[in-house]
Amino acid sequence: MKQVTSLCFYFAILALSLGAFYVHAEDPYRFFDWVVSYGTIAPLGVKQRGILINGQFPGPTIEAVTNDNVIVNVYNKLDEPLLITWNGVKQRKNSWQDGVLGTNCPIPVNSNWTYKMQMKDQIGTFQYFPSTLMHRAAGGYGGFNVLAREVIAVPYPKPIQQFTVLVSDWWNVDHKVLQQTLDSGKSMPSPNGLLINGLPSSASFTAQKGGTYLFRVSNVALTTSINFRIQGHTMHLVEVEGGHTMQDVYDSIDIHPGQSSSILVTLHAQVKDYFIVASSRFTKPVLTSTAILHYQGSKTAAAKPLPIGPTYHIHWSMKQARTIRWNLTANAARPNPQGSFHYGTIPIARTLVLANSATKINGKLRYAINKVSYINPTTPLKVADYFNIPGVFSLNSIKDTSPSGPEVLGTSVFDINLHDYVEIIFQNNENAFQSYHLAGSDFWPVGYGAGQWNATLRRKYNLIDANPRYTVQVYPNSWSAILVSLDNKGMWNLRSAIWPRRYLGQELYMRVWNNEKSLYTEYDIPANAILCGKAKQA
Numbered sequence: 001m002k003q004v005t006s007l008c009f010y011f012a013i014l015a016l017s018l019g020a021f022y023v024h025a026e027d028p029y030r031f032f033d034w035v036v037s038y039g040t041i042a043p044l045g046v047k048q049r050g051i052l053i054n055g056q057f058p059g060p061t062i063e064a065v066t067n068d069n070v071i072v073n074v075y076n077k078l079d080e081p082l083l084i085t086w087n088g089v090k091q092r093k094n095s096w097q098d099g100v101l102g103t104n105c106p107i108p109v110n111s112n113w114t115y116k117m118q119m120k121d122q123i124g125t126f127q128y129f130p131s132t133l134m135h136r137a138a139g140g141y142g143g144f145n146v147l148a149r150e151v152i153a154v155p156y157p158k159p160i161q162q163f164t165v166l167v168s169d170w171w172n173v174d175h176k177v178l179q180q181t182l183d184s185g186k187s188m189p190s191p192n193g194l195l196i197n198g199l200p201s202s203a204s205f206t207a208q209k210g211g212t213y214l215f216r217v218s219n220v221a222l223t224t225s226i227n228f229r230i231q232g233h234t235m236h237l238v239e240v241e242g243g244h245t246m247q248d249v250y251d252s253i254d255i256h257p258g259q260s261s262s263i264l265v266t267l268h269a270q271v272k273d274y275f276i277v278a279s280s281r282f283t284k285p286v287l288t289s290t291a292i293l294h295y296q297g298s299k300t301a302a303a304k305p306l307p308i309g310p311t312y313h314i315h316w317s318m319k320q321a322r323t324i325r326w327n328l329t330a331n332a333a334r335p336n337p338q339g340s341f342h343y344g345t346i347p348i349a350r351t352l353v354l355a356n357s358a359t360k361i362n363g364k365l366r367y368a369i370n371k372v373s374y375i376n377p378t379t380p381l382k383v384a385d386y387f388n389i390p391g392v393f394s395l396n397s398i399k400d401t402s403p404s405g406p407e408v409l410g411t412s413v414f415d416i417n418l419h420d421y422v423e424i425i426f427q428n429n430e431n432a433f434q435s436y437h438l439a440g441s442d443f444w445p446v447g448y449g450a451g452q453w454n455a456t457l458r459r460k461y462n463l464i465d466a467n468p469r470y471t472v473q474v475y476p477n478s479w480s481a482i483l484v485s486l487d488n489k490g491m492w493n494l495r496s497a498i499w500p501r502r503y504l505g506q507e508l509y510m511r512v513w514n515n516e517k518s519l520y521t522e523y524d525i526p527a528n529a530i531l532c533g534k535a536k537q538a
């Protein structure tokens, strides 16, 4: 169900003189007014309460260009406090805009709040969704595309057109009922189906024979990894979460929760319709959603069988992940090679080994990282930090490696020195698939392996051309290793992108910090900041 609604979309170029050191035309502004409300939708044929943005499900796609200022005024017309997070938008010096409960007070019911973000030095395909409660199980999500500036050449042929493709899983169950299920200590039920742009089988993309098109594919699912493929066509992977890749050719590609990939497709086949397929990975039964690639002028419907993709195969996925390599000579958001920063040669300042676990605390299901199951304090960590409000969090709340003993509830915050170069091992000793998203900094996923990580395995790292990204998968009973330069000062969320896990505690924050207060390293609290919890009286 997709309504065409006229968006309040203004585009203004302001020439301002920024007195201090130089005078230049300020980067362009893009303004959005978003009304977030409930509305009846029926993605799988069952009428239920959806979360719409300006009447739309999925929400409108944000199209921006590197360095643009994106101003989104969000009106909360739901019946619960709301925040929207911008998954993969770096928010340089500005964790105030990240839209998670550790950085922002939620937008109260019948109130509005304006996000002010800059796409500083960013390109790529990203996504947004509500970060509060289980709201995203009802919608509220959309695509967030940051295009290169005209002066920056991208390393692939200019597509005729780009398509935003959002793959999600769906439950024929109200988001509050799902939340109550989790609150009562039970696990999340399996989804009822998969959707492509909010539809199980009827999304359609029209394109011309001979043309090359860019598909910006995001997995916005709450729990489900997907395999994406197009009948009769191969795909060139050109960009993954902000890094230009080596454009290898794939018949199908795995995309895990929270991840996004840009794929170039050339229409070289006979004029007819073809199936676009997203099917679930590592689930029983396998869920499948289809869309249509419609060749202009085609009068022939897409014909089955659907192209076959991997289903349970874990090793296949791990192998494919290792083939995604960074194009070191391509431009990044700036006109210099992506690989000019040799990430593999930088000494590691600190290693964190983060182990996830599922447990019961007070008889109820919880998930934890290094034995701490996160609970949100009523005062956002960032706000407490700014006003020096004690008693909200402590910096000794989580250990660098998983301690022995039982899981506990807590508010885990890592204390990280600004500019520290950190190795993080995600050690998954559960027989369950994991996906982790880090806000504020992209990272290099340097290794994936089975079993238990140990320091000897560093020899197997890809220290040359791992493609940087914001979201990394961890296979069952396996580990994934990332290297990250934590040079973005602020309070940053490291979360499971598997949403019921995150809702039940599988997340933490990184306080990337130095004691020098300067607007050159971090912006001040926004003038419109909402104050809640212990900050209300401050």
Ligand SMILES: *[C@@H]1O[C@H](CO)[C@@H](O)[C@H](O)[C@H]1NC(C)=O
Pocket (backbone or CB within 6 Å): 073, 112, 113, 114, 528
């Ligand atoms: C709420 O929206 C109004 C415009 O309708 C705007 O002037 C105001 O700044 C917004 N409030 C916040 C806190 O962003």
Ligand SMILES: *[C@@H]1O[C@H](CO)[C@@H](O)[C@H](O)[C@H]1NC(C)=O
Pocket (backbone or CB within 6 Å): 154, 155, 156, 245, 246, 247, 327, 328, 329, 330, 331
């Ligand atoms: C890498 O980027 C360069 C520079 O833009 C481009 O010429 C080249 O085709 C790209 N290589 C691959 C394999 O994508």
Ligand SMILES: *[C@@H]1O[C@H](CO)[C@@H](O)[C@H](O)[C@H]1NC(C)=O
Pocket (backbone or CB within 6 Å): 450, 451, 452, 453, 454, 456, 457
């Ligand atoms: C490290 O792990 C590898 C792979 O599981 C194993 O072969 C090796 O013996 C381990 N080394 C040490 C020192 O534990």
